[in-house]
Amino acid sequence: MMSYQIIPVTPFAQNCSLIWCDKTRQAALIDPGGDADKLIAAVKNQNVELTYILLTHGHLDHVGVAKVLAQHYNVPIWGPHLADKFWFDNLQQQCQMFGFEPVATFIPDKWLSQGEKVTIGLVELDVRVCAGHTPGHVVFIDHQQHLAWVGDVLFHRSIGRTDFPKGSFEDLIQSIRKELLVLDDDYLFIPGHGPTSTIGDERAHNPFIQ
Helix, strand or coil: CEEEEEEEECCCCEEEEEEEECCCCEEEEECCCCCHHHHHHHHHHHCCEEEEEECCCCCHHHHCCHHHHHHHHCCCEECCCHHHHHHHHCHHHHHHHHCCCCCCCCCCCECCCCCCEEEECCEEEEEEECCCCCCCCEEEEECCCCEEEEECCEECCEECCCCCCCCCHHHHHHHHHHHHCCCCCCCEEEECECCCEEHHHHHHHCCCCC
């Protein structure tokens, strides 16, 4: 079984998640966009062993302190898909654009592809590429517990923005339909911002995907 704690970070209240295997206590941070001290405290308070930094896409509010934490814990950074490399190459410009403190440019240790698996203790996460908000956006799905971390693809009653460079509304809708709406109604998803929801609730009520 897996447990998780949602930890909002950055002025954009981005939902960073600390996830861990209950049996082994191995853990990962998904989308550590900022507030490194807060995230380090959360890892300590949960008494878990961090083994990965996982990234859904290359926007600054999702990756801002990934390198700092990877060095602090001596763990690798995995994700997103290679198509988001240009966002990592332009981290300095992102800092200026969004008014963030400068962060060092970095490249993840591993780019992820459709259908890959990430193992955290006894928990396995399925990787699916969901282009649209960014071209290399990925989501992480725990099929055993019907949980998904979807970054900025899908939100409660909304969807991700597609007005950034290389964004595509058509690709985003296709990704949601092909990769997320195929899941059972009871799958709970944790978005990049805002409240959690279920696939069934969004299937029934989200005006963007009717």
